[in-house]
Every structure is written in C-alpha cells, then in structure tokens.
Amino acid sequence: MIFRSARIFGLGGIAMALIATSMPLAAQDGEEARIRKLESEVRALQRKVFPGGDGRYFEPQITAPTTGGATASPAPSTTAVTDILARLDALESQLQRLTSEYEEGANSMRLLETRLETLETARAPAPEPVRTNPSAGAVSTPAPVSRPDPARLAAVQAIAKPQTDDAGDDEYSYGFRLWDAGFFPEAQQQLTMFVEKYPNHSRTSYGRNLLGRAYLDDGKPTEAAPWFLRNYQADKNGARAGDSLLYLAKAMIALKDTERACIALSEFGATYPALATGRLQGDYAAARSKVTCS
Structure with a gap:
C-alpha cells in the first residue's frame, strides 16, 4: 500500500509540474500535509527495517541548506511545486530501498526456519539403553514401543561389573564386557559415560577406541x-591411537568413502609401521584389500 501511495503521489507531482506556479496556496498546503503523512510512513517503515530507534539509521527530512545557523533562501528558479516533486522522488526511493531490505530479511528468516524444521524432522534419535540396576551396573535396552526382551535383560544383568579400588578402570572394564558379549547399545552407553567422566584416565585411549568399535560393530559407521578420529588426534602416542586410525579407515570403507579410507590407511602405514607389520598386520591387509588406492 505504501508503494502504491508513493507512486500515486509521484504521478500527481508530474501533473503538478505542468500547472507550475499557478497552483493555489490552499492546494499546496494540502499536498504539504500529504507529504508529511508519507514521510511519517517512511519513518515507520525505517523503524521496522532497523529496530531500535537509533538516529543513525534515519535519514533527515529534505530541508534547505543552512549557512551560519540561518536558513538559506531558495534559488530563484526553485518553486513550491519543484520542491514537492523533489521530496516525493526522495520518499519514493526510500520506500523502494526500505521495502526491498525488509522483504529480503523476511525471506531469509523464512528460509532459515524451513531449514531448521527440515533438520528437526530428519533427526531420528537412537533408542537409549535404560539402567535398571545402578548398584550392579546392569543395563537393559528397551524396544521402541514394547517392553524389553526378558531374555536379553537377563543376559545383560548376568554380566558383572568389576568392583575394585579403581572406579575408572571398573567402568571401562564393564563396557568392555558388554561389548565383548555383543550388547553393543549397552556398551555404547557405558563407554560414553566412562570417557566423559574420566577424560584423563589411563584407559581413556582404550575407551574411545572401543566406543568407536561398539558403534562400528553395531552397523553405525557414521x-x-x-x-576413532578423536582418539587418534587427542594423543597420537596413546595406547590405542594406531588402532583408531586403522578402524577409521574401516569406517570410511563402510561408508564407501574410498578417498578418506586411503588417506587413513596411508597415514597408518607411515605412522605406525610396527603395528602394520605386527599386531594389526592382518586387519591392515584386510582393509587394504577392500579399496584401490592410487
């Protein structure tokens, strides 16, 4: 509506220019009031585009230049009609610019909201195991809707949690036992708790590596x-840093990312030659056989 009003005023100004100085004084006063109204609408739109009311964002109204504190007299060729036309042109330009900026900002917000909604919809949280016997450390995995399988629950509860004077080692060892028994979701929960609670424990390198393996063995290479990457980068001399680099290559192979798999394999062979020809020789050869690296 503001654009339409500005355009109407602009067309009216052209007609007024044809009448020139013969305009009655009353008509000029009417147009002056209309211009003030339009200027008020421009300022309102400015406040909408630039919230805060800071005077730096508001252009001054068109006035005659001043010299020495006194208002200068208009040039002889300037008339009331041409002054009105100039002000209308300036207002129309401001309206076009401000409306464009406001529409661009609104469109960006809509795109951002749409993207967030898409991400929220696509996010599918994995079911978390529920600890049923905290004192014994036993955990169970609930089905998405139904109750946990009694047989699985009993099998998990049958796995004893160590009780020694090293609480951190007990937590890691219990996670290892869950993983070794094939209870991967439960192992993921237990090992995540361990590495977050004991980031500086002597078993932390083992814990991060085994947590990656618990996900990989569960069919979740992503x-x-x-x-694996975090464990390797955290301490390349860590007890299981080399293992993590090799298993990172395996995860990339599972994700069909040959380029990154080859990078990890190459770095593993160069950084850990003793492992590549010793304890992890079989795993290294098996991984290399699954990809063709240049």
Missing part, C-alpha cells in the same frame, strides 16, 4: 568415525 557414529563410529568421529570417535
């Missing part, structure tokens, strides 16, 4: 890869 979740496994960050743990």
